Amino acid sequence: xxxxxxxxxxxxxxxxxxxxxxxxxxxxxxxxxxxxxxxxxxxxxxxxxxxxxxxxxxxxxxxxxxxxxxxxxxxxxxxxxxxxxxxxxxxxxxxxxxxxxxxxxxxxxxxxxxxxxxxxxxxxxxxxxxxxxxxxxxxxxxxxxxxxxxxxxxxxxxxxxxxxxxxxxxxxxxxxxxxxxxxxxxxxxxxxxxxxxxxxxxxxxxxxxxxxxxxxxxxxxxxxxxxxxxxxxxxxxxxxxxxxxxxxxxxxxxxx
Amino acid sequence: xxxxxxxxxxxxxxxxxxxxxxxxxxxxxxxxxxxxxxxxxxxxxxxxxxxxxxxxxxxxxxxxxxxxxxxxxxxxxxxxxxxxxxxxxxxxxxxxxxxxxxxxxxxxxxxxxxxxxxxxxxxxxxxxxxxxxxxxxxxxxxxxxxxxxxxxxxxxxxxxxxxxxxxxxxxxxxxxxxxxxxxxxxxxxxxxxxxxxxxxxxxxxxxxxxxxxxxxxxxxxxxxxxxxx
Numbered sequence: 001x002x003x004x005x006x007x008x009x010x011x012x013x014x015x016x017x018x019x020x021x022x023x024x025x026x027x028x029x030x031x032x033x034x035x036x037x038x039x040x041x042x043x044x045x046x047x048x049x050x051x052x053x054x055x056x057x058x059x060x061x062x063x064x065x066x067x068x069x070x071x072x073x074x075x076x077x078x079x080x081x082x083x084x085x086x087x088x089x090x091x092x093x094x095x096x097x098x099x100x101x102x103x104x105x106x107x108x109x110x111x112x113x114x115x116x117x118x119x120x121x122x123x124x125x126x127x128x129x130x131x132x133x134x135x136x137x138x139x140x141x142x143x144x145x146x147x148x149x150x151x152x153x154x155x156x157x158x159x160x161x162x163x164x165x166x167x168x169x170x171x172x173x174x175x176x177x178x179x180x181x182x183x184x185x186x187x188x189x190x191x192x193x194x195x196x197x198x199x200x201x202x203x204x205x206x207x208x209x210x211x212x213x214x215x216x217x218x219x220x221x222x223x224x225x226x227x228x229x230x231x232x233x234x235x236x237x238x239x240x241x242x243x244x245x246x247x248x249x250x251x252x253x254x255x256x
Numbered sequence: 257x258x259x260x261x262x263x264x265x266x267x268x269x270x271x272x273x274x275x276x277x278x279x280x281x282x283x284x285x286x287x288x289x290x291x292x293x294x295x296x297x298x299x300x301x302x303x304x305x306x307x308x309x310x311x312x313x314x315x316x317x318x319x320x321x322x323x324x325x326x327x328x329x330x331x332x333x334x335x336x337x338x339x340x341x342x343x344x345x346x347x348x349x350x351x352x353x354x355x356x357x358x359x360x361x362x363x364x365x366x367x368x369x370x371x372x373x374x375x376x377x378x379x380x381x382x383x384x385x386x387x388x389x390x391x392x393x394x395x396x397x398x399x400x401x402x403x404x405x406x407x408x409x410x411x412x413x414x415x416x417x418x419x420x421x422x423x424x425x426x427x428x429x430x431x432x433x434x435x436x437x438x439x440x441x442x443x444x445x446x447x448x449x450x451x452x453x454x455x456x457x458x459x460x461x462x463x464x465x466x467x468x469x470x471x472x473x474x475x476x477x478x479x480x481x482x483x484x485x
Contacts, residue, residue, distance in 0.1 A: 213334055240336045242477030252336040254268065255261040 008035045009174060009204050010055060010092075015069035017050055017228075019062060024050045027069070028230045030223055032174075037196060039236065042225035043251070044177040051214065052176050052208050053224065056092040057085055073174075090117050092173070093172035097179040099159035101151035106143050109162055110134060111152045113170040129169055136202075137165035140193050157188025164195065175199065177207045179191035181214065193218050212252055216240040224248045269331055272376065275325060275346055275387035276405055282318040282353050283401040287394050289315065289360035290460070291368045294390040296367050297453055298383065300375045308364035315357035322350040341477060345470040350462040352470075356397065359456040359463075366452055372445035381436065382450060385429045387459045392422060405466065409475035422461035429454055 008031040014181040017025035023098040025047045032038050040048040053059045054067060057078060066079055067141075070077045078088055088112075101109050110130045111120070120126040130147075134140040143154070151162060160180055167175055177196075196218045209215050215222050216236055223233040232245040243249050250256070263269045289308055296304040325348040329335065335343050367373050376383040396415060403411040430451060435445050473479060 212336055216336070240342055243337055249337050250261050254263050254265060254341045256264050 003083065007079050009035055009074065010206075011070075011072040011075075012046070012051075012054075013070045013072065015051070015054065015067065015071060017047070017054060017059070017104065018064075018068075020064040023228060025054075025228045030230055030233060032204060032206055033203050033221065035200055035202070036221060037200050038205060038221040038223065039207065039219035040208045040223050040225060041210075041212060041215050041251075044210075045142055045227075046225040047228040048223075048225040049178055055174070055176055056089050056179055057083075057096060058149070059093065064101040086117065090119075090170050091172050092174040092176060093167035094238060095163050095167055095175060095177045095181050099156055099163050099180075101154070101159055101162060104151060105148045106151045106154070106162065107147040110165045110169050113137065113166050117170055119170055133164075133165040133169035136168055136199070138162045138191060138198070139165055148211075149214075151227040155188070157184050157191055157232060160184060160188070161195065164192075164199075166223050168199070172203065174204045174206065177205060177209060182210060189214070212240065224251060226251070261279070262456070268339075271325075271329055271333070272339075275322070275329070275343075278318060278322050278325065279346075279349065279353075279401065279404065280349065281373070282315065282322065283397065285311070285315055285318065286357045286360070287352050287397055289357050290390065290394050290397070293360040293363040294387070296364055297373075297386065298376045300367065300373055302368060305364035305367040308360055309367075309368065311347050312357055313355055313362040319350045319354040319357075322346060328348075338474065341474045345474050348470050349467050352466045356460045356463045359460045362456050363453050366449055370445075370449050374446060376450075382429065382433060382447075384455065385425075385432070386450070389425055389454060391427065392425070393457050393460045393464070396422070396461065400467050400471070402466050404471050407475055409472045412468040412471035412475075416465050416472065419461050419465035419468075422458060426454055426458035426461075 011031040012028055015025060015030075016023060021163070026082075028051060030051075032127060039185060040052060042048045044176060050059065054071060055078075059065045059067075067079055071079060073088070074093065077083075107130055110133050111126055114120045120129065130143075132142060134143060139158060142158060143149075150191045150213045151159070152163060160183075164175070164180075181192050184192065195216065196207070199205060207215070207219060214234075219236045221233065222236045222239040224243075224247075226247055232239070232243060232248045234244070239248070240252060243252060289311060292304055292308050295301060296308060326343050329343050333339070333343075376386060396418065400412065400415050402408075404416065433447050433451055433454075437444050469479065
């Protein structure tokens with residue numbers, strides 16, 4: 001008998017987050033479908049980025065950080081004491097708002113994660129993985145003849161695609177993106193959005209964005225956070241034309 | 257959405273207000289065209305019919321202005337949720353109003369072109385049917401656009417259902433006229449014209465029903481409240 005595969009890759013169950021005495025997230029239940037793009041939207045301070053960072057335990061180093069509830073990745077709670085953080089972060093990668101490059105070559109920027117996690121065996125294998133990652137990140141054609149150039153010479157849009165290449169080189173299952181286009185021009189943004197569309201064939205993407213139009217364009221599911229509470233989650237097709245909650249309606253139509 | 261929740265960008269509220277004003281202008285003009293068409297039919301007033309024909313350009317111009325304005329709002333405001341539904345529906349509502357204007361123009365054209373038309377005297381058995389249908393259509397139009405301005409889906413829903421009454425009234429009149437034509441074959445050309453004119457009013461009723469449907473959609477985001485059979 002075939003076992004039906006769980007459609008959800010990550011399930012947050014009754015998650016509350018505290019920093020010191022202040023509660024940033026309240027009792028959030030939210031599951032993420034495999035190979036889909038889910039957008040998290042909400043005003044600044046709504047808790048969406050905090051929540052995103054909980055998904056690969058990036059908040060662990062924050063002073064007085066405390067999480068209640070469970071975040072299940074393949075049905076195992078990532079907040080268990082036994083969780084190997086390095087391994088977790090190879091499976092759940094992160095692309096940040098501000099595209100940053102290490103002061104190294106384009107090649108080394110992509111190979112960095114591989115070396116960090118001891119994921120390569122030979123130089124040839126590394127070359128192949130770097131090329132493949134750059135191709136998947138739609139950057140290969142632009143950099144293939146200058147892989148040894150310093151990465152900082154790339155444009156903002158190219159740097160963000162380099163960051164995505166670095167992230168996918170280590171073959172994660174989930175890519176978290178925290179406002180990946182907020183510093184980019186519309187053309188560079190369009191390239192990233194096109195890339196997200198390609199990447200979801202292989203990866204699950206969870207995206208925090210301030211642009212509701214972007215969320216509507218790239219995501220299949222959207223979740224709206226307000227003051228640390230998950231107000232509404234649903235299919236993006238419906239979410240932006242006919243949200244069910246009054247607060248969502250007010251937020252997406254720009255009403256106070 | 258509660259009316260007290262204004263847009264943070266005030267000029268967006270002003271734009272939506274402007275859209276409503278344009279619709280009110282268009283609606284007032286279309287109702288006037290129907291009223292004039294009614295008089296032109298009753299009195300066989302070719303001068304009035306010509307005026308209706310000429311004024312149709314004004315109807316088209318306001319419809320075009322609404323289309324242009326709504327396009328600008330889509331590009332500039334990138335609306336979502338109820339705003340998106342409202343602005344997209346503006347295209348449909350404007351088209352429906354413009355088509356009702358065309359029906360008034362069609363009635364006028366028939367008077368201008370037909371050699372069979374004559375006054376609908378008080379003694380004419382169908383004068384009252386025609387006046388009743390015209391009045392009902394004009395009232396419904398006024399009511400539906402009031403519901404639009406007030407974002408009143410409940411009234412729109414009622415008006416949507418009431419279209420059946422117009423259809424029934426039309427078919428009843430159609431049958432009576434047909435029977436009359438059989439009995440008075442010499443009057444067939446004149447009453448054929450009258451049937452066409454009544455058909456235009458019935459079609460106007462369908463357009464009003466479309467507008468009502470759009471209002472329900474704007475408010476509810478779906479056509480949940482189904483038309484009863």
